[in-house]
Amino acid sequence: MKDEKETRKRLQKCALEEFLEKGFMKASLRSICKKAGVTTGALYFFFEDKDDLFVSLVKEPLAGVREAMEMHFLGEKQAMESGELLSGEVQEGEADDYRTTLNIVHELYRYRDRFRLLLEKSQGSSVEGAVDEVVRICEGHYRMLADMMQQHIGGERIEHDVIHWIAHMQIDVFVYAVTHIDTEEEAVRYMDRAVKYMVCGWYGMFGVTPDMMGSGDIV
Incomplete structure (x- = not known):
């Protein structure tokens, strides 16, 4: 059992290197097995196919x-x-947005190579559209929040295109960090400004100005 776990981890380690170098479509299972020191039959004992290995x-x-x-x-x-x-x-x-952001940033940098794999090297795999799915989740959430804000505060309903852009921007903030910022410490500083910008922009759409924030004058 211990040997099986070690073999699986070795295959994943070699696969990570292969996928990062060549991307999902050009990566070779034969090359991965050779680097891991196992046969292709051993790989198929642990994973159904190349996609299953990538997803793991x-x-x-x-x-x-x-x-x-x-x-x-x-x-x-x-x-x-x-x-x-x-x-x-x-x-x-x-403050709650910032706490959540810090938690997510920590996870992103804890597994940064794997998220880079997902963001930059997943073309052709079954998880190629994973980021788009997360954007759709965000879009549904912000649509709900915007409608509830509009019902309480008044004004025109925020257009679908704007909500879609906000959802993309939310996710793109994290995507940019993983793909362009080398350290978690630098990413935290970047996120601090990004969160302030996004929070002020969100309330600003509903006519809530900075001097009203925390004053109790929103409704």
């Missing part, structure tokens, strides 16, 4: 980030329904 590298890290996002979205939904997000406590909302 990104599945758990991606699930962890999605869970953190969905928990945060659930908290925002509950806060909106209870009136907390409409009571003027914008600063507390920003």
